[in-house]
Amino acid sequence: MNAASGPPESSLATDTDNAGRLSRAVHRLVPAPGSRLGRLVDRVQPSEFRSAVHHEKVTARLGVWLGVAFLLCFVTGLLSHLIQKPPSWFGWPSSPVGLYRVTQGVHVLAGIAAVPLLFAKLWSVYPKLFARPLVRSLPHALERLSILVLSGAAFFELATGLFNVAQNYPWGFYFLGAHYAVAWVAAGSVLLHVAVKLPVIRRGLTRLGPEPPAEGVLSRRSFLRTTYLASGVALVATAGATVPLLRDVSPLSWRSGRGPQGLPVNRTARAARVTADPAWRLELVTRHGTTRLSLAQLADLPQRTAELPIACVEGWSQTATWTGVPIADLVDLAGAPAGSAVRVTSLERRGAYRVSTLPGTHTRDPLTLLALRLNGETLALDHGFPCRIIAPSRPGVLQTKWVHRLEVL
Numbered sequence: 347m348n349a350a351s352g353p354p355e356s357s358l359a360t361d362t363d364n365a366g367r368l369s370r371a372v373h374r375l376v377p378a379p380g381s382r383l384g385r386l387v388d389r390v391q392p393s394e395f396r397s398a399v400h401h402e403k404v405t406a407r408l409g410v411w412l413g414v415a416f417l418l419c420f421v422t423g424l425l426s427h428l429i430q431k432p433p434s435w436f437g438w439p440s441s442p443v444g445l446y447r448v449t450q451g452v453h454v455l456a457g458i459a460a461v462p463l464l465f466a467k468l469w470s471v472y473p474k475l476f477a478r479p480l481v482r483s484l485p486h487a488l489e490r491l492s493i494l495v496l497s498g499a500a501f502f503e504l505a506t507g508l509f510n511v512a513q514n515y516p517w518g519f520y521f522l523g524a525h526y527a528v529a530w531v532a533a534g535s536v537l538l539h540v541a542v543k544l545p546v547i548r549r550g551l552t553r554l555g556p557e558p559p560a561e562g563v564l565s566r567r568s569f570l571r572t573t574y575l576a577s578g579v580a581l582v583a584t585a586g587a588t589v590p591l592l593r594d595v596s597p598l599s600w601r602s603g604r605g606p607q608g609l610p611v612n613r614t615a616r617a618a619r620v621t622a623d624p625a626w627r628l629e630l631v632t633r634h635g636t637t638r639l640s641l642a643q644l645a646d647l648p649q650r651t652a653e654l655p656i657a658c659v660e661g662w663s664q665t666a667t668w669t670g671v672p673i674a675d676l677v678d679l680a681g682a683p684a685g686s687a688v689r690v691t692s693l694e695r696r697g698a699y700r701v702s703t704l705p706g707t708h709t710r711d712p713l714t715l716l717a718l719r720l721n722g723e724t725l726a727l728d729h730g731f732p733c734r735i736i737a738p739s740r741p742g743v744l745q746t747k748w749v750h751r752l753e754v755l
Contacts, residue, residue, distance in 0.1 A: 397564070398564065398565050398566045398569070399469065399470055399564055399566065399569040400470055400471070400473050401470075401566055402546055402549065402550040403550045403551075403552070403554055403566060404470050404550075404566050404569060404570060405467060405470045405471055405550060406546070406547050406549075406550025406551050407550070407551065407570055408463055408466050408467040408470060408570070408573065409467060409547065410547075410551070411463055411574075411577075412460060412463040412464060412467055413536065413540070415456045415457070415459050415460035415463060416456075416460060416500070416532065416533075416536060418452055418453070418456035419453055419456045419457050419460065419503070419507075419529075420529055420532070420533050422449045422450065422452050422453035422456070423453050423525075423526070423529055424529070425438075425449050426446075426449065426450055426453065426659060426741065427522070427526050429446065429740070429741060429744075430522075430659075430741060430743065430744065432705070437705070437707060438705070438707070438739065438740075439707060439739060440707050440708045440710075440711040440713070440714065440737065440738045440739050440740075441711070441738060441739065442738075442739065443654055443655065443713065443738035443739055444655050444657075444663075444738075444739070445739040446657050446739045446740060446741055447588065447655045447657035447663040447739075450588075450657055450658075450659060450661060450663075450741070451585075451587075451588030451589065451657070451661060451663065453661070454507070454511060454587075454588070454660070454661030455581055455584065455585055455588070455661070457503070457504055457507045457508070458508075458580050458581065458584055459577040459578075459580060459581050460500075460504060460577075461504055461508075461577075461580065462573055462576035462577045462580060463573060463577055464500055464501075464504065466569070466573040466576075468497070470569075489542055492535055492538045492539055492542070493539065495531065495535045496532065496535035496536060496538075496539055499528050499531045499532035499535055500532055502528050502532075503525065503528055503529060503532055506521060506524070506525055507525065510525070510659070510660060511660045511661055513612065513660060554566055554567065582595065582596060583596055583597055583598040583599075584596060584598045584599055585599070586599030587599040587661055587662040587663070588657070588661055588662060588663045590664075590665075599662075605728070606726040606728050606729060607666075607720050607721050607723055607725075607726050607729060608666070608721060609656065609664060609666050609720065609721070609729065610662060610664065611728045611729065612658060612660070612742065613697075613747075614728045615727040615728050615748070618692075618693075618694040618697065618747075618748065619694070619695065619696075620692075620693050620694055620727070620748045621727075622727055622731060622732075623693075626640075626641065626693075626732055626750075627639060627640055628640075628644060628716075628732075628733065628749065628750070628751070628752065629750065629751040629752070630676060630679070630680050630752050630754075631680075631751060631752065631753040631754065632680045632681065632682055632753075632754045634681065637679070637680065641718070641732045641733070644671055644716070644718060644733065645718060647671045647675065647679075648671070648672075648675060649669055649670060649671060649718075650669070650670065650671075650672050650712065650713075650715060651667060651668070651669045652667075652668055652669075652713045652715065652736075653665055653666075653667055653668075654666070654668055654713060654715075654736055654737075654738055656736065656742050656745060657740075657741065657742055658741065658742035658743070659741055659742065659743060666720055666721055667720070667721050667722065668715055668717045668719070668720060668736045669715075669717065669718060669719035669720075669722075670715035670716045670717035670718045670719065670733065670736070671715065671716045671718070672712050672713075672714065672715055672716075673688060673704060673708070673709045673714045673715065673716060673735075673737075673752075674709060674710060674711070674712055674714070676716060676752060677709055677754055680754050682754040684710055685706035685707075685709060685710040686706060686709060686754050686755060687703055687704060687705050687706050687709065687754075687755040688703070688704045688709050688752050688753065688754055688755065689701065689702075689703050689704075689751075689752075689753040689755055690702050690703070690704060690735055690746045690749055690751070690752060690753075691746075691749070691750050691751040691752075691753070692746050692747060692748045692749060692750060693748040693749075693750045694747075694748055699743045699744065699746070700746075701746075702735070702744045702746045703755070704735065704737065708737045708738075708740065711737070711738060713737070713738045714735075714736075714737040714738065715735075715736050715737070716733050716734075716735065716749065716752075717730070717733060717734050717735070717736045718732070718733050729747065730746075730747030730748050730749070731748070732748075732749075733749050734746060734747040734748065734749055735747075735749060
């Protein structure tokens with residue numbers, strides 16, 4: 347058969363079958379013409395929504411700021427994930443001491459600011475849900491599917507993130523893994539959405555110009571200013587959890603200043619099933635053997651006092667005064683090379699973070715301490731008595747409490 351004879355019959359049959367499947371799928375999505383919902387959709391069309399808040403110029407501007415918030419969330423969230431579960435190629439500096447405090451604070455606050463922006467953007471575009479036909483073609487179906495995925499991923503990330511801030515987990519899945527995986531879905535959906543809508547975005551970002559006559563309470567500018575104000579209020583109301591200067595004006599800031607010795611506690615000794623043991627000894631392990639040190643022997647070693655923040659993944663952070671033995675001195679005492687990594691094991695028997703690893707950049711830093719005292723007092727049991735790790739620029743979940751064993755790697 348030559349080229350002029352056309353495609354084979356099997357190919358035509360396949361194309362017909364695919365078109366038939368798409369048609370049947372579309373019909374299942376479209377309300378029946380005689381149904382109550384079908385009559386409602388027939389009467390309500392995008393042209394019926396004349397409010398200025400549904401204009402593409404409003405949608406484009408909200409989309410830009412929402413994109414900025416999502417980008418900040420994604421980048422800082424990726425950093426936090428890499429710090430907690432570092433691949434071999436990744437390194438995180440120990441200075442400046444408040445670096446993780448800043449990145450994780452930005453992560454949580456950008457997510458909070460995104461909530462009003464997301465709802466406002468969805469409000470500006472929801473009339474398009476009534477456009478008929480609901481699906482015009484396969485590319486149009488894919489575009490709508492991408493928007494559905496993007497909306498679902500965005501809601502999932504913001505909702506689970508807010509629940510994590512409150513340390514409330516009413517679901518059965520592992521938060522960290524799910525939040526990280528869906529973040530990639532959201533990022534891919536955003537890129538696809540921007541690529542598809544780029545001409546509309548460019549057109550929408552031109553000057554707002556004079557307001558055309560339109561029905562509705564709010565003009566474009568009023569709607570945008572109200573949305574930006576709502577995001578700003580949400581930021582100020584919660585930023586005190588990580589920004590000390592705003593602590594007194596942030597009524598919704600969480601955790602700061604509360605807890606024993608003036609420092610919040612995420613996981614108590616009771617929850618970890620840890621009790622004070624007079625016979626406790628620190629095990630300092632190298633390939634040459636194990637050295638055991640009592641609390642009194644640790645207190646007799648040279649001590650260092652440092653002002654360091656503890657910054658948790660939930661977004662709160664607070665600076666405190668810590669006193670203890672530099673990890674670098676313990677590495678030297680064990681006869682290991684400076685900058686050796688150290689595996690830290692807690693007395694806690696269960697928990698995803700009962701074992702952590704201090705990389706060489708932190709064990710070399712003289713501010714990384716095996717802390718014995720907090721704000722001039724012996725560590726409270728809830729803060730890790732008899733000793734705990736405190737290191738600069740490190741997530742709170744990796745500042746291991748109730749330390750039992752240090753293994754020089």
